[in-house]
Amino acid sequence: MHRTVPSLPLAPSMKVKLINAGFQVASDLTDMRPLQLCKEAGISQEEAVEVLQVLRDDGQPHQQRAATESLTALDLLHQEQALGSIVTFCSALDDALGGGVPVGKTTEICGSPGVGKTQLCMQLAVDVQIPVCFGGLGGKALYIDTEGSFLVQRVADMAEAAVQHCTLLAEDTEQRQALEELTVEKILSNLFLVRCHDYVELLAEVYLLPDFLSEHPEVRLVVIDSIAFPFRHDFEDLSQRTRLLNGLAQQLIQLATQHSLAVVLTNQMTTRVSNGQSKLVPALGESWGHAATQRLILHWEGLRRLASLYKSPSQMEATIQYQITVQGFRDAPDEPRTTPDSSAVSSPSGNHSKRPRMEDLS
Amino acid sequence: MVILREGICPGINEEFIKALQSEDIKTVEDFVSCNPEELAQKCSLSYKALVAVRRVLLAQYTAFPVSGADLYEELLSSTAILSTGNPSLDKLLDSGLYTGEITELAGSPGSGKTQVCFSVAVNISHQLKQTVFYIDTKGGMCANRLLQMLQSKTPNMEEQMEALQKIKVLRVFDVFSLLACLQNLRSNGLQKASVGGGSVKALMVDSVSAVLSSMLGGKQNEGMSLLMQVAGELKMIARDFSIAVLVTNHVTKDGNGHLKAGLGQSWSHVPRTRVLLQRIEGAETSSLRTATLTKSSRQACHLVEGFDLCHWSEERRTSISGKRKLEERSKP
Numbered sequence: 001m002h003r004t005v006p007s008l009p010l011a012p013s014m015k016v017k018l019i020n021a022g023f024q025v026a027s028d029l030t031d032m033r034p035l036q037l038c039k040e041a042g043i044s045q046e047e048a049v050e051v052l053q054v055l056r057d058d059g060q061p062h063q064q065r066a067a068t069e070s071l072t073a074l075d076l077l078h079q080e081q082a083l084g085s086i087v088t089f090c091s092a093l094d095d096a097l098g099g100g101v102p103v104g105k106t107t108e109i110c111g112s113p114g115v116g117k118t119q120l121c122m123q124l125a126v127d128v129q130i131p132v133c134f135g136g137l138g139g140k141a142l143y144i145d146t147e148g149s150f151l152v153q154r155v156a157d158m159a160e161a162a163v164q165h166c167t168l169l170a171e172d173t174e175q176r177q178a179l180e181e182l183t184v185e186k187i188l189s190n191l192f193l194v195r196c197h198d199y200v201e202l203l204a205e206v207y208l209l210p211d212f213l214s215e216h217p218e219v220r221l222v223v224i225d226s227i228a229f230p231f232r233h234d235f236e237d238l239s240q241r242t243r244l245l246n247g248l249a250q251q252l253i254q255l256a257t258q259h260s261l262a263v264v265l266t267n268q269m270t271t272r273v274s275n276g277q278s279k280l281v282p283a284l285g286e287s288w289g290h291a292a293t294q295r296l297i298l299h300w301e302g303l304r305r306l307a308s309l310y311k312s313p314s315q316m317e318a319t320i321q322y323q324i325t326v327q328g329f330r331d332a333p334d335e336p337r338t339t340p341d342s343s344a345v346s347s348p349s350g351n352h353s354k355r356p357r358m359e360d361l362s
Numbered sequence: 363m364v365i366l367r368e369g370i371c372p373g374i375n376e377e378f379i380k381a382l383q384s385e386d387i388k389t390v391e392d393f394v395s396c397n398p399e400e401l402a403q404k405c406s407l408s409y410k411a412l413v414a415v416r417r418v419l420l421a422q423y424t425a426f427p428v429s430g431a432d433l434y435e436e437l438l439s440s441t442a443i444l445s446t447g448n449p450s451l452d453k454l455l456d457s458g459l460y461t462g463e464i465t466e467l468a469g470s471p472g473s474g475k476t477q478v479c480f481s482v483a484v485n486i487s488h489q490l491k492q493t494v495f496y497i498d499t500k501g502g503m504c505a506n507r508l509l510q511m512l513q514s515k516t517p518n519m520e521e522q523m524e525a526l527q528k529i530k531v532l533r534v535f536d537v538f539s540l541l542a543c544l545q546n547l548r549s550n551g552l553q554k555a556s557v558g559g560g561s562v563k564a565l566m567v568d569s570v571s572a573v574l575s576s577m578l579g580g581k582q583n584e585g586m587s588l589l590m591q592v593a594g595e596l597k598m599i600a601r602d603f604s605i606a607v608l609v610t611n612h613v614t615k616d617g618n619g620h621l622k623a624g625l626g627q628s629w630s631h632v633p634r635t636r637v638l639l640q641r642i643e644g645a646e647t648s649s650l651r652t653a654t655l656t657k658s659s660r661q662a663c664h665l666v667e668g669f670d671l672c673h674w675s676e677e678r679r680t681s682i683s684g685k686r687k688l689e690e691r692s693k694p
Contacts, residue, residue: 022365072528073527310471
């Protein structure tokens with residue numbers, strides 16, 4: 001192999017000892033036995049075994065393939081078309097995102113409190129399970145909750161609304177068959193929930209994700225709601241926070257690409273004061289803005305809820321209106337619907353409440 | 363400091379090395395700075411063998427000076443200037459990306475760095491018909507978008523597919539994989555790609571700060587070393603293979619609140635030309651951007667050019683060039 005010793009993923013002190021012993025290239029080391037290495041480099045036997053293990057892992061076929069084999073953009077195009085996206089049941093947002101939340105990329109949802117981030121995450125966790133014959137992905141979801149805002153009853157309501165919606169759409173026998181298996185219980189049982197209380201637990205969970213995903217290859221969505229909360233309070237060293245967040249972002253995009261899943265992160269908003277004016281901007285700092293592949297900002301305008309696509313590699317910036325209803329995340333009522341198979345069902349009174357209130361029922 | 367080992371040169375075997383080590387000669391430098399006659403007497407090794415080995419080692423490990431005139435001739439014949447496809451950006455970069463050099467694009471999130479990389483890649487693969495290597499570290503590579511850009515340049519599907527095949531994508535997400543990837547490209551990847559027809563003329567890394575920024579700072583002592591190794595690999599690839607290297611970087615705010623490119627002072631010396639992309643204040647949702655030249659060895663710094671990222675409106679107008687100039691729109 002053509003790897004130089006300084007570029008290997010080993011501890012710096014180990015590399016210094018190896019370089020002082022005269023090893024410049026990884027191929028110098030591959031034929032060595034642990035005892036030989038131990039004597040020449042002056043390291044302990046366990047360390048020698050570890051070094052050789054790292055070299056062997058580095059030379060593994062799948063590692064080599066990632067670093068050496070390139071895909072042409074044409075192959076990548078075919079792959080992307082096969083991956084698909086997760087619908088949000090709000091047709092305007094789906095159009096703005098180019099079909100829905102893309103699989104294989106990280107999407108960040110920022111918004112002030114109460115605007116609907118957790119609602120959208122729960123809606124996506126239900127929507128990823130829609131069977132393939134209805135245009136969904138038929139996959140499972142992993143929901144990492146750091147704020148404690150996950151409510152099972154709400155997900156059950158959304159799941160029931162989704163099942164009802166699919167029942168209305170079912171046309172041929174294949175779809176009817178898939179519908180028989182699609183029940184609220186099944187949807188809830190395909191949703192894995194993890195509760196993390198602080199940033200250490202969150203980092204540990206992300207570190208353990210590759211093993212979890214190898215055991216459950218049908219997982220197509222990982223939601224972290226929210227990634228801002230554990231990092232915003234009780235953190236003295238801001239530069240360490242930036243480093244941890246950057247490392248976390250790279251791990252997440254690696255998981256998204258290798259296991260073909262969509263990663264959705266929720267972020268909070270903070271106020272930035274400049275030139276005597278204050279503006280709401282996403283929290284966690286300037287460099288976090290580069291971490292996610294796509295960024296969606298949810299905000300209020302009077303009584304309306306708007307979603308703006310702020311950063312995307314393939315879609316143009318757009319702002320659309322949405323609303324939260326009893327059934328979940330839907331299109332806003334006064335949006336003219338042009339497509340006949342649009343999925344939005346607006347609540348009868350057009351208000352923003354999630355539970356049916358006594359006044360509406362009477 | 364190259365240590366004498368068996369096999370670095372024919373004629374060096376284990377007895378040879380043991381004999382030299384008894385005289386406390388362990389590295390190549392120690393060996394060539396000794397007098398071979400004295401060495402032959404002290405170590406009881408053959409004088410001829412010593413002289414032969416010395417000659418081979420000198421040829422292998424010394425650096426040979428090149429005259430300035432020869433260097434100039436070589437540069438004239440091997441350097442090419444690749445147009446980016448956008449006349450404003452070309453003007454800023456003194457007619458385009460120069461091969462053999464590293465150019466850097468910095469900007470805040472959403473300022474258009476990835477879009478500019480896409481546009482340049484599409485221009486090189488379609489217009490100039492050369493192969494481009496694209497190293498993606500953030501998951502921002504979207505082949506659909508490349509296809510969209512190609513569709514606005516030519517309606518011919520075969521040409522689009524051919525251009526897409528000339529863009530090769532590598533996805534790595536941490537700095538060690540990036541180093542492995544670059545070292546592999548340098549040793550055999552680039553030669554393999556140019557054997558298939560169509561030489562490699564550009565390498566893009568989007569972005570180099572995503573993998574390096576988590577390694578710098580704090581109590582970590584390896585960050586700078588890795589940053590310099592990445593810089594070294596990129597420069598060697600650019601120089602040895604006459605390739606234009608384009609990297610993207612994030613921005614941070616300095617003490618006065620002004621934007622500056624990330625990765626610190628050490629990285630600032632690595633690219634030859636640096637461009638800062640910004641949105642236009644007041645027109646935050648439009649697709650207009652300004653590019654400021656912050657470091658250049660050919661033009662005066664702080665030149666500003668405006669351009670439009672928007673390709674979609676171009677499709678409706680069916681114009682051939684990719685982007686409109688800001689100046690044209692503001693003409694009375």
